[in-house]
Amino acid sequence: xxxxxxxxxxxxxxxxxxxxxxxxxxxxxxxxxxxxxxxxxxxxxxxxxxxxxxxxxxxxxxxxxxxxxxxxxxxxxxxxxxxxxxxxxxxxxxxxxxxxxxxxxxxxxxxxxxxxxxxxxxxxxxxxxxxxxxxxxxxxxxxxxxxxxxxxxxxxxxxxxxxxxxxxxxxxxxxxxxxxxxxxxxxxxxxxxxxxxxxxxxxxxxxxxxxxxxxxxxxxxxxxxxxxxxxxxxxxxxxxxxxxxxxxxxxxxxxxxxxxxxxxxxxxxxxxxxxxxxxxxxxxxxxxxxxxxxxxxxxxxxxxxxxxxxxxxxxxxxxxxxxxxxx
Numbered sequence: 001x002x003x004x005x006x007x008x009x010x011x012x013x014x015x016x017x018x019x020x021x022x023x024x025x026x027x028x029x030x031x032x033x034x035x036x037x038x039x040x041x042x043x044x045x046x047x048x049x050x051x052x053x054x055x056x057x058x059x060x061x062x063x064x065x066x067x068x069x070x071x072x073x074x075x076x077x078x079x080x081x082x083x084x085x086x087x088x089x090x091x092x093x094x095x096x097x098x099x100x101x102x103x104x105x106x107x108x109x110x111x112x113x114x115x116x117x118x119x120x121x122x123x124x125x126x127x128x129x130x131x132x133x134x135x136x137x138x139x140x141x142x143x144x145x146x147x148x149x150x151x152x153x154x155x156x157x158x159x160x161x162x163x164x165x166x167x168x169x170x171x172x173x174x175x176x177x178x179x180x181x182x183x184x185x186x187x188x189x190x191x192x193x194x195x196x197x198x199x200x201x202x203x204x205x206x207x208x209x210x211x212x213x214x215x216x217x218x219x220x221x222x223x224x225x226x227x228x229x230x231x232x233x234x235x236x237x238x239x240x241x242x243x244x245x246x247x248x249x250x251x252x253x254x255x256x257x258x259x260x261x262x263x264x265x266x267x268x269x270x271x272x273x274x275x276x277x278x279x280x281x282x283x284x285x286x287x288x289x290x291x292x293x294x295x296x297x298x299x300x301x302x303x304x305x306x307x308x309x310x311x312x313x314x315x316x317x318x319x320x321x322x323x324x325x326x327x
Contacts, residue, residue, distance in 0.1 A: 001026045002169060005072045007063065007089055009034060011130035012102055013078030014043045014138045016146070016175070018055050020076070023173030027057035028066050035061055037136030047140035050174065067092040074166055076100045081281035086111040093119060098162040102126055102146070104266075105281025106191040107289060109151040120159040121151040122166060125186045131269070145176045149183025185233075185241045192229035192242040193250050194282045195300065196222045198267035199307040202277060208254035209262025219255075223247055225299045229286055235293035276315035279307045 002025040006013040009029040021027045031038050042056035060066045071094045079085055081103035093099065098120035099112055112121050125148075129141035148167060150159050163179060170177035180186060197208060200222065204211055212218050230242025254262055270277050283304045290297045312320070 002074070002165075003070045003072045004028070005066055005070070005075045005089075005092055006030065006057070007075055007077050007092075008079035009038060009043070009057075009059070010078065010132045011138050011140070012126060012128055013076065014132065015045060015047070015128065015130050015140055015144075016076055016078060016102060016170075017057055018043070018045060018050075018053060019170055019173035019175035020074075021055050021057065021173065023169040023171070023175075025074075025169055026070075027055075028070060028072075029057045029059055030063055030066060031059045031061065034132070034135035035059055037134075041136055043136050043138065045138045045140060047138075048142040049140065049144055063089055064091045072097050074098050074100055074162075076102055078102045080276070080278050081105045081108045082276065082278065083111070083280055086115050090115070095119075098122055098159075098166065100124055100148070100166060101151075103281070104190065104194055104278060105285060106187055107285040108281050113151060120155065120162045122148050122163050123151045123183045123187065124148045125183065125190050127190075129263070145178075146170065147178050147180060147183065147186045149180040149186075151183070153182035153184065185238050188229070188233040188236075188238050188241045189246060191282060191286055192226045192233070192246075194265075195229050195286050195303070196225040196250075197254075198265045198282055199279075199303045200225075201265045202267040202271045203303075203306055203310060205268065205271070207262035207264045207268065209257040209260075211262075212254055213258060219251065221299065222251065225303065226250065228290070228295070228297045228300050232286060232290040232293065232295050232297070235295050236289055271310065271314065274314060277307060277311040279304070279311050283307055 004020050004025045004027050006017040006029040009031045017027045038059040042054050044054045046052050075089055093116055100122040102124045109121055109123050124146055127143055127145040129143055131139055133139050150163050167177045167179040201211055206214055226247045233241050267277050287300045287304050
């Protein structure tokens with residue numbers, strides 16, 4: 001039986017664990033705050049696609065604990081894409097383990113490639129409206145799409161085979177998983193969308209539709225940010241990925257919800273819940289690649305500075321100082 005470790009048993013990890021379980025894999029999940037709930041009751045998923053379902057993976061508290069039980073064929077990283085995450089799975093990575101990144105952002109694979117140069121890295125682009133509403137209880141909306149490919153695109157034949165095997169397993173469980181020869185164009189499409197909408201909604205505290213409704217300047221700004229990301233993608237070797245047509249398509253979805261109510265991007269949810277933001281993976285890395293190629297990015301630079309400030313409030317380090325009060 002295929003052995004899969006889910007690192008990050010929140011919304012994404014819980015649902016993907018279920019699909020892989022249904023596809024025939026044995027699932028172990030690293031749980032933190034929801035450990036007792038998963039241990040006692042398993043994971044309950046209320047899905048617009050799959051219905052009301054419950055399954056019981058093997059819960060562990062740490063990666064080190066997981067490594068004592070199994071040698072894993074795949075580790076699915078479903079946490080937020082924060083710097084340093086790659087090192088956290090080290091104890092469970094064996095010589096034949098493939099690492100699947102179910103995370104947002106661009107250039108997030110580099111850290112894994114440096115730490116695990118002999119392992120297969122499978123990069124995944126997620127389209128999955130899902131959240132953990134209570135410990136061990138997941139709500140999932142009417143969309144489920146996972147697009148994957150090896151990192152780098154010219155990986156070995158054995159790495160390609162591991163990616164194909166994962167895709168087959170995922171689809172056997174009823175999931176939608178497309179395997180791409182080069183996943184980076186799909187990543188650039190998604191990060192252009194995320195870089196535009198996530199920081200602007202997190203900073204304004206508006207959902208998609210209300211942000212567009214808030215000002216005549218809102219829609220032109222979103223278009224400018226997406227175009228900056230598209231220019232960076234072109235400079236990085238991926239032309240014709242973020243086009244005027246794709247930008248128009250992405251704009252029309254929230255515009256279609258102006259009268260019915262918008263959707264809340266993940267970064268806005270994180271602000272409301274007081275959680276740290278994926279600023280580097282989504283905005284910082286995009287901006288860094290732009291600078292490497294000499295691309296002018298005034299909108300992204302402003303968003304990056306402001307998003308870093310918001311994140312500093314949510315996740316301050318030891319340099320944080322409270323406001324000085326006058327006596």
